[in-house]
Amino acid sequence: MKDEKTEDQILDAAEKVFQRKGMDGARMQEIANEAGINKAMLHYYYRSKRFLFEAVFSKAFSLIAPEINRVINEDIPLFEKIRKFTHSYIDFIQKHPYLPNFIIQELNRDQDFMNVLQKKKGFPDFRNFRSQVEQEVHEGNIRPIKAEQLFIHLLSLNIFPFLAAPLFKGFLNIDDNCYKELMEERKEEITNMIINYLEIKE
Template sequence: MKKTKDENTEEQILDAAKNVFQTKGMDGARMQEIADKAGINKAMLHYYYRSKQLLFEAVFKNAFSLLAPQLNAVLNDDSSIEDKVKNFTSNYISFIIKHPYLPTFIIQELNRNPDFILGMKNNKGFPNLEKFKKQVAYEVEKGIIKPIGAEQLFINILALNVFPFIAKPLIMALINVDNEAYKQLIEARKIEVANFIINSIKNT
């Protein structure tokens, strides 16, 4: 009989691979370790994913597919730029608190294999900035916000929200806080970051 792939087994593999890749990176990960963590043998793992690269790409796509809708939802709704900043910051931080491995995992792969993310640009659901660009230009023209390029504003929003997650150990050491205090600090950033950006661009 022809084998059929089981969704539960595939989910176990992706979860196990996510944990191993997150801890050891692509180069340090071993297929045997992933198989052991998934509770299957190595032959079964290779039946589902012929190579470590294919498995890594599947884990990466799965991770990015969780994050991309969060970006798109804010970028393409009809709210004002001020509300977009507030919603993006609140939604993103809440989302990453639930999926703390994502920023480091995605940035790790961007640095290791930049061509892979470029190849995903044409995929359905990849974040699109066109509406955001037009909206920023409109609000600048109307004097609602100060002159700023949409790309620069988006980078500012992204950087201020992403950095505290990818640099968590460094920041905790520099400001001398424990894990619980850091969680409270991150929660407070939902308001702090939004206010900081809005105050920097809003015409008074």
């Protein structure tokens, strides 16, 4: 019988190796070494690197997708939702800084895997957000904008600073602590930027 503690140990080890090497560069022996087990036991739990990678990827995606889904479907005003999304997302990624790069890199490598993820419980459901934005536009509360464009603005402004963190730290000549402070400031910067863009000025 498979032991849950050993399986968690394997997934944690694989996560570290996949972060460093990616799917193509990782080796099962390296993962076994990281987990402190032999290769035969690793294959007993996961018979191929592909199955192991999918388990690690699903675990990573399952951390972030429900959080996004929860906020965009919450029954709150649109501007409050934008603020809450930005604050929640940045707080979450500060705790899991590897996730955006890991997920986007591997989705670009294997775009078909998105079809698998879309069937999983907790995958973000965009329909309520679309309806809310369309209603706000129809009632003249915000400037005309497609919900898809607004969501892309919202997600990209939050994601990119974490994807490009080493580049920004180099350009700005700052350390990790200073960059973390900048990310805290971005909660309001992003929120205000988007809301100011959407607001209809008298």
